[in-house]
Amino acid sequence: xxxxxxxxxxxxxxxxxxxxxxxxxxxxxxxxxxxxxxxxxxxxxxxxxxxxxxxxxxxxxxxxxxxxxxxxxxxxxxxxxxxxxxxxxxxxxxxxxxxxxxxxxxxxxxxxxxxxxxxxxxxxxxxxxxxxxxxxxxxxxxxxxxxxxxxxxxxxxxxxxxxxxxxxxxxxxxxxxxxxxxxxxxxxxxxxxxxxxxxxxxxxx
Amino acid sequence: xxxxxxxxxxxxxxxxxxxxxxxxxxxxxxxxxxxxxxxxxxxxxxxxxxxxxxxxxxxxxxxxxxxxxxxxxxxxxxxxxxxxxxxxxxxxxxxxxxxxxxxxxxxxxxxxxxxxxxxxxxxxxxxxxxxxxxxxxxxxxxxxxxxxxxxxxxxxxxxxxxxxxxxxxxxxxxxxxxxxxxxxxxxxxxxxxxxxxxxxxxxxxxxxxxxxxxxxxxxxxxxxxxxxxxxxxxxxxxxxxxxxxxxxxxxxxxxxxxxxxxxxxxxxxxxxxxxxxxxxxxxxxxxxxxxxxxxxxxxxxxxxxxxxxxxxxxxxxxxxxxxxxxxxxxxxxxxxxxxxxxxxxxxxxxxxxxxxxxxxxxxxxxxxxxxx
Numbered sequence: 001x002x003x004x005x006x007x008x009x010x011x012x013x014x015x016x017x018x019x020x021x022x023x024x025x026x027x028x029x030x031x032x033x034x035x036x037x038x039x040x041x042x043x044x045x046x047x048x049x050x051x052x053x054x055x056x057x058x059x060x061x062x063x064x065x066x067x068x069x070x071x072x073x074x075x076x077x078x079x080x081x082x083x084x085x086x087x088x089x090x091x092x093x094x095x096x097x098x099x100x101x102x103x104x105x106x107x108x109x110x111x112x113x114x115x116x117x118x119x120x121x122x123x124x125x126x127x128x129x130x131x132x133x134x135x136x137x138x139x140x141x142x143x144x145x146x147x148x149x150x151x152x153x154x155x156x157x158x159x160x161x162x163x164x165x166x167x168x169x170x171x172x173x174x175x176x177x178x179x180x181x182x183x184x185x186x187x188x189x190x191x192x193x194x195x196x197x198x199x200x201x202x203x204x205x
Numbered sequence: 206x207x208x209x210x211x212x213x214x215x216x217x218x219x220x221x222x223x224x225x226x227x228x229x230x231x232x233x234x235x236x237x238x239x240x241x242x243x244x245x246x247x248x249x250x251x252x253x254x255x256x257x258x259x260x261x262x263x264x265x266x267x268x269x270x271x272x273x274x275x276x277x278x279x280x281x282x283x284x285x286x287x288x289x290x291x292x293x294x295x296x297x298x299x300x301x302x303x304x305x306x307x308x309x310x311x312x313x314x315x316x317x318x319x320x321x322x323x324x325x326x327x328x329x330x331x332x333x334x335x336x337x338x339x340x341x342x343x344x345x346x347x348x349x350x351x352x353x354x355x356x357x358x359x360x361x362x363x364x365x366x367x368x369x370x371x372x373x374x375x376x377x378x379x380x381x382x383x384x385x386x387x388x389x390x391x392x393x394x395x396x397x398x399x400x401x402x403x404x405x406x407x408x409x410x411x412x413x414x415x416x417x418x419x420x421x422x423x424x425x426x427x428x429x430x431x432x433x434x435x436x437x438x439x440x441x442x443x444x445x446x447x448x449x450x451x452x453x454x455x456x457x458x459x460x461x462x463x464x465x466x467x468x469x470x471x472x473x474x475x476x477x478x479x480x481x482x483x484x485x486x487x488x489x490x491x492x493x494x495x496x497x498x499x500x501x502x503x504x505x506x507x508x509x510x511x512x513x514x515x516x517x518x519x520x521x522x523x524x525x526x527x528x529x530x531x532x533x534x535x536x537x538x539x540x541x542x543x544x545x546x547x548x549x550x551x552x553x554x555x556x557x558x559x560x561x562x563x564x565x566x567x568x569x570x571x572x573x574x575x576x577x
Binding site: 017051053055057058059060061071072073076 | 510512531532535536538541542543544546547561564565568569572573575576
């Protein structure tokens with residue numbers, strides 16, 4: 001299993017209700033059910049992948065997070081997981097607000113556009129960066145709102161949510177991100193993993 | 206062997222109060238079963254048929270001598286695997302394959318009911334069929350499954366009997382008929398009623414059949430079961446056994462000939478009054494209204510696992526109407542999965558060889574069964 005999934009499984013408490021937004025082929029949901037006895041639900045946009053999930057006995061609805069999160073009542077899940085797709089939404093702000101409305105907590109993972117290879121790519125070649133995790137050209141990429149780990153931390157202040165825990169994934173090694181190492185993590189981590197919550201004053205909205 | 210010997214019938218002694226206010230009792234419910242009930246009696250699936258279906262789900266229908274209506278999906282090793290599950294299907298009341306319907310005699314008057322038969326609803330249909338569970342001593346079904354009007358019965362069943370099924374599979378259906386749905390049904394009913402032979406529904410006593418009207422009703426309905434793209438690809442503007450237009454009103458086009466054929470074979474197996482009664486039941490179905498405008502309340506009492514399936518090219522019960530059911534279920538945190546299957550075959554997709562659909566249905570049922 002991907003290290004990213006292992007980290008997410010570790011962040012989630014046992015016997016909770018979890019919604020995996022963009023659950024792909026259900027790999028994460030399966031290990032959540034197996035390892036954490038979680039009541040897992042998924043939303044997935046690809047018909048093929050929904051069918052794969054069904055064949056694994058997972059409860060998944062075909063849908064689009066930007067349109068279909070609104071059918072869930074407030075706080076209907078303990079956690080909502082959004083893996084590496086925030087950058088593909090038309091309006092990431094609305095998506096984050098919806099995640100935090102539907103879930104008591106949200107886990108968001110970000111492919112870090114601040115990684116040194118990305119920066120070097122742009123600096124030297126002068127063209128939009130193409131890397132292993134971001135393999136598309138600028139004109140055909142689904143990733144229309146790329147951000148860096150630092151951007152995401154800044155964003156938490158702008159739209160007012162609380163980052164409960166932030167982790168960096170660098171060459172399969174996991175480390176904490178804090179104010180003092182943010183510059184380095186933003187340069188060397190491939191992935192940022194954030195456990196976020198609503199700020200108290202934002203509850204009940 | 207005459208037709209009656211081919212039809213298994215359960216006489217329901219218990220009085221059934223219908224939505225129209227009348228009560229019926231000692232009435233026949235015709236059914237068929239496939240596969241065998243296991244010792245724990247936990248492998249039963251109640252399949253509900255659609256408007257013109259019947260209890261002969263699969264294999265050769267002994268009355269029509271044609272394949273059962275869901276032969277693609279039901280049978281040994283198929284989506285609804287009769288090696289594994291015990292499949293029960295009943296002819297709906299109001300129907301014409303042995304269950305209590307308008308072609309039966311009224312014991313009080315000794316005359317054929319015709320339009321004196323009470324108006325039936327989807328709710329009445331499932332309340333009649335639940336008696337099959339007692340008959341087979343089944344406490345809880347493994348699943349209730351059905352497409353189109355069968356899907357409506359699935360929804361009504363789990364709403365009425367929340368503890369009587371582990372899994373619930375409504376396919377290509379809706380929680381209430383749209384104006385367009387009612388309009389098409391009304392077109393069919395008016396086609397029947399305007400056939401002189403219909404005689405206000407008394408045709409069986411007169412020995413004349415409203416075949417023309419019923420076949421036009423079927424032709425109109427048949428168009429709604431297919432997609433524009435499917436029709437275009439299959440028929441386009443192809444001519445029927447001729448090289449040029451004949452400048453007349455014969456069936457020049459293949460699509461005309463096809464529809465006429467569909468109409469003509471339908472009248473051999475279906476009763477015109479049953480067509481009126483069953484389309485009426487579909488039009489009256491409104492699970493949203495039954496629960497005061499909140500569909501979620503229909504499912505509040507059940508812990509069953511739902512799986513809802515729609516088809517991309519189905520414009521009779523489009524994806525959004527199926528999704529409204531998903532939304533109502535998610536609003537109460539129910540266990541619900543949903544997939545829209547890609548198919549050009551229109552509403553009829555659920556009856557046809559659509560591999561993605563058949564595979565997904567099988568996967569859902571088999572996986573759920575192994576977990577219970």
